[in-house]
Amino acid sequence: MKEEKGSQLKEASTTTIRAVFPVTGMTCAGCAISVESIFKSTGGVIDAGVNFANNTAWAEYDPLKTNPPALQKSIQSIGYDIIIDAENSAELQESLQLKNYRDLKSRTIWASILALPVFVIGMFFMGMPYGAWISMILSAPVVFWFGRSFFINAWKQARHRMVNMDTLVALSTGIAFIFSAFNTIYPEYWHNRGLHPHVYYEAASVIIAFISFGKLLEEKAKSNTTTAIKKLMGLQPKTVRILSDGKEEEIPVSQVVPGQIIVLRPGERVSVDGITVSGSSYLDESMISGEPVAVLKVEGDKLFAGTINQKGSLQFKAEKVGADTILAHIVKMVQLAQGSKAPVQKLVDKIAGIFVPVVIGIAILTFTVWMLIGGEQAFTHALLTSVTVLVIACPCALGLATPTAIMVGVGKGAENNILIKDAESLELGYKVNAVILDKTGTITEGRPIVTAMNWAAEIKDQDDYLKVLFSLEINSEHPLADAVIKKLKEDGISGFPLDSFESITARGVKGVYNGIGFFAGNLHFLEEQNIVLTTDQEDYVQKKQHEANTVIYFADQTKVLAIISIADKVKDSSKEAIRQLHEMGIEVHMLTGDNEQTASAVANEVGIKSYRAEVLPSDKADFIKQLQSEGKIVAMVGDGINDSHALAQADVSIAMGRGSDIAMDVAKITLITSNLQSIPMALKLSKKTVQTIRQNLFWAFIYNIIGIPLAAGVLYGYNGFLLDPMIAGAAMALSSVSVVSNSLRLKALKLRSN
Missing domain, CATH: 3.40.1110.10 (Calcium-transporting ATPase, cytoplasmic domain N)
Known part of the structure; x- marks a missing residue:
């Protein structure tokens, strides 16, 4: 098997464990960098990664050297936490996210209520008696209570010689408030120097309110990107009826063990994978097969968790339970895909990792330059511009650019019976210009x-x-x-x-x-x-x-x-799918171990000109290597164990959901439905997702490219313009909301051809 490329998560060896943990307390991309760094620096951890968009982290570790409680302790030391209760992690994370959302909503509302009069005084009634004192009293709880998390997290980061977005916010608002408080309490300092003691309470308080509001919108938007997983998890019932000594007994589905006989009544969902032992009924298996027609199940037929019983009753023997069911595998694949990073995200992570220190450096440089050339108002301008630089340069949008698009793209694929294992598939798919199709079970019914x-x-x-x-x-x-x-x-x-x-x-x-x-x-x-x-x-x-x-x-x-x-x-969908691939400018080849006569007949029927018959599994992989040596980006589509070598060799590997377990394990994309038209749909989804990522990166960078120079005061020498820190806070929040909103546009994408 060839070495995996890009950001595909490396498989754990037989002596290591790979686990995914929900993370709490992350507020920005910088937080994700910090958590990832601590994970990787913890003894016994082989590799780790963090996804800010769905608040999860994965770690591959040596169980002889570390364990989840030790990992949790490391993360807690920098102000974050992970959920290590594997059985209830989803429920705990959802509960914590809901609590966090409610707390954030409450803080945002109160911060906005107190910041509004400060804003009005600062903008329209600057000379009113005791205006500065009123503003200071109202601003103090906004900055140091409703905005306390920024200072707490910044301090915890500093203890580990790390910085993140909280560092930027804490520095900017803290300096603005302290400077303003000094001017309020001791205005004579400036009066004695012939200067007016300006205050910036509105900047500090409104920045906290704006950032909190932006985070509130981000939290709500991010929760919308994980609906695919929630829908899949909801397909499994919570309880099940088993036969025990001839009597029915209701137990939690988590307690079912292989071999138990389960009673399935009309209208109920199948709880675990099993095999029918008595009775008969039609079952809706659309969540597995994508086919709308119910399937008759009689004695000896397999049943799958999540499918829906129609009018009949039957009994079946549990075979695969818990994490071994097909439904559990589907959920796991979607979670891994949404948590994996596309190759472009590696670059984004590196940028975010150095972005905050660079911004702090620019702020210091801005302060220094203004102190040297600012004249009578040097210190005031130096302080104002450096604070504004710190505020507008928040890297949240940069951190959300790729993962939010990946998450929505993976969810959109799941809705259309396309399961994407890792983000690299979404990034490479649109580049595919050669598709290899196995015959039996792929082009044909099998x-x-x-x-x-x-x-x-x-x-x-x-x-x-x-x-x-x-x-x-x-x-x-x-x-x-x-x-x-x-x-x-x-x-x-x-x-x-x-x-x-x-x-x-x-x-x-x-x-x-x-x-x-x-x-x-x-x-x-x-x-x-x-x-x-x-x-x-x-x-x-x-x-x-x-x-x-x-x-x-x-x-x-x-x-x-x-x-x-x-x-x-030949499947009804094969000919149309191949026609669509040809229209997309993609070469289509058919490889089969069948005889020449059969291969020729099938190829002619579906419109494939390039085919090879009587090929061995190694021959398929060699053919892919040949195309790759010619500069082709190759996608392999197969369903059998004999296709696993070729699937591993291909740039993008696609398995048919009714194929072998090995084929699905190796493949990066699995088509649950037997409809071959899902292939051009998957490639179209890849193209649209990559376009969305690029658009997101544009929005993330354009705000900073334009905003940081304006914040530093480059236009002051021409027209006297200085960007208000309050406006900078609004622009920063808007950039994050723009990125998340742009990603959510993928939800409206129509993949099926009319």
Whole structure:
């Protein structure tokens, strides 16, 4: 398997554990950098990462050297926390997020109420008696109580020689308030120097209010990006009824163990994966297959957690529970994808990591320059401009640019039965210019079905013959017999009791009914019975074989009664999906281990010009390497264990959801539905997500590129303009809201072609 590229999370070795923890207390991208740094510096941690947008962190660690409580203690030392209760982490995180949102909402409201009169006094009634004292009294609780978290977090960061956005806010508002308080209490200092003692209470208080309001909007917007996971988690019921000593007993679904018999009533959701042991019913499996038509489940059929029972009742035996169910795997894949970082995010993280120190440096430089050239108002201007630089340069928008787009993109994919394992797939998908398709199970249904029955001209009444055929095939061990039986059952045919039956390995079956011998099998079997085909029948057989059909012969003692054509039917969606890929300018190749004749027939039917037949698994990977050496970005689509090597070699790997577990484990994208049109949909989603990331980065940078020079006072020499710190706070909050709002636009994206 080739080395994984980009930011794909490396797999844990057999001696390490990889765990995901909800993080509490993060308020900006700088916080995420701090948490990640502490994680990585903790003894025993091999690698770690933090996602600010969904407030989670992952860590790969050596359990012999550290454990979750030790990791939690490290994080708590810098003012944050992680939830290590794995069983209830989702509920705890949701509860804490709700509490945090309510607290933030309360702080924002009160900060805004107190900041409003300060703003009015500072902007319109600057000379009113005792105005400065009133403003100081009203501003103090805004800055030091409702804004206390900024100072607490900044201090904890400083203890570890680290800085983040809280450092910027604490410095700017703290300096502005202290400077203003000095001028209020001791105005003579400036009067003695012939200067008016300006105060900036409105800047300090309104900045806190604006930033709090921006964070409130961010929290609400970020919660909207995780609705896909919440919807998936909601598909599993909380309780389940099991049979215990012949009696029904209701227990929490978390207590179900494999082997228990579960009772499923009409309208209920399946709680765990299992196999039907009695009863029958139709189940809505659209969340697994994407198909709207309910599926009949009888004894021996598999059931999947999250699917919905219709009108019947049945009992099933639990096979996979908890984290082993398909639904749990789906949830985990979505969570990992939303928490993973696209390659572009690595650059963003590096920028955010050095951004705060650079901004502090610019603020110090601004202060120094103004002190040197500012004239009589040097100190006032130096203080005002440096504070404004600190405020407007908040890196929140930069930190949200990529993860919010990734989260919404992954959620949008999940809504359309496209499960994305890691963010790299979303970034690379739009670059794909060559798609490799496996045949069986990908282009075709992956199971043989009867496509036609050609009866001899003299057979007018077929019913009795069909019943004899059913009786022969129901006892056959040949895999193709299942296709015949399924077709006959669909047509309402049942069998006759045979006088005798015999199965001949590699030939067919024969039986006697009412003293007449009947045969079903291949051509060699007929020849052994001295039965020959008519010219018309030979022509028909050649035609069907050219169409990649396998034929079974049904005969009596003298003649061929019917020729049954069986094929792995091409999916209804395959031809249209391939047409769409061609329209997107993407090369489409088909690789199959099947014979040349079958491969050619399928390729012609779906419009593929480039195909290879009778290829080994290693040949598929070698073909991908060849295309990659030509500069192609290759996507491989497969469903079997034999595709796993090629899937690992491809730049973007896509597995069919009904395929093997290994294929789905290796692939970066899994299509839950069998509809091949999900492939162009996934590539379209990639393109739109990358466009959104680029737009977000533009909005994040444009505010700083324009705002920092204005805040530093570059226009003062031309027109006397100085940016008010209050306006800077509003611009900073607006940049974050712009980024999150732009990401949420992906929710309205229509992936399906009309």
